[in-house]
Amino acid sequence: MPKQPWFAIDESDDEYYEFTDHERAFVAALREHTEQWAADDVSSLVGRTDEWDSLVAYLSFRDPGAQVHLIDVGLHFTGDLVRGDRLHNQLYTLPDRPSDWALEARGTVEELAERSADWFRTVLRKPVVLYVWLNEERRAYAARFAFADDDETISQLYRRDLAPPGQEEQLIAAGHVRGRGWIQTAGLPAPTFYQHIRGELHAAALPPGVPAVADRGPVSGVWYE
DSSP states (O other), X not given: OOSSOTTOOOTTSGGGGGSOHHHHHHHHHHHHHHTTOOOTTEEEXXXXXXXXXXXXXXXXXXETTTTEEEEEEEEEEETTEEEEEEEOTTTOOOOSSOXXXXXXXXXXXXXXXXXXXXXXXXXHHSXXXXXXXXXXXXXXXXXXXXXXXXXXXXXEEEOTTTSOTTHHHHHHHTTOEETTTEEOGGGSSSOSEEEEEESOGGGOOOOTTOOBOSOOOOOOSOOBO
16 A cells, blocks of 8 residues: 555645535545555646636656656536646646547536546556667657557657757757747657656557667656647
């Protein structure tokens, strides 16, 4: 069992009294449904969003190999409604466009806690892999963490200084860029290799012919979504 139950609220913390009795009952029920869970690469948190006036319960995933933060996945609980999805990593807001695996349910506190626990369990099972692209000198110039069942990008990096000559311009011309020059690695050719990070790999749809590795070697750069 985990050293501390998931979704615990510290009763000695002033924030504890910001939660309503209804919210505390939901968290207690959610905690009961998840008390047997444990994962070294995942932590659970409970808080509030002032903007939406709702309780937020979420899981924060990290890559244990490099201690890189990967993604926050959680839900907003308001009254008789829960909505869950990938969360903004600073504001903890839900995306404007729900993911295919998003949660939305109405019911009693106990019903919503059970539905939420089942949903979190499904998310924990989703296969996460790291794709890595090496240049001719065998140095990593791009990498991408992804949910390998639906190929959703979690986070990625692209090193212009290490990339093959002319590739960045080709990617930009093809529209594989967002914002102020954030290259989208989904536009790259097949990766050099992949590494299974967590989740159930049998559910993954991997690129054909791409080998798996246990030790990926150094991968450094600025990670972004």
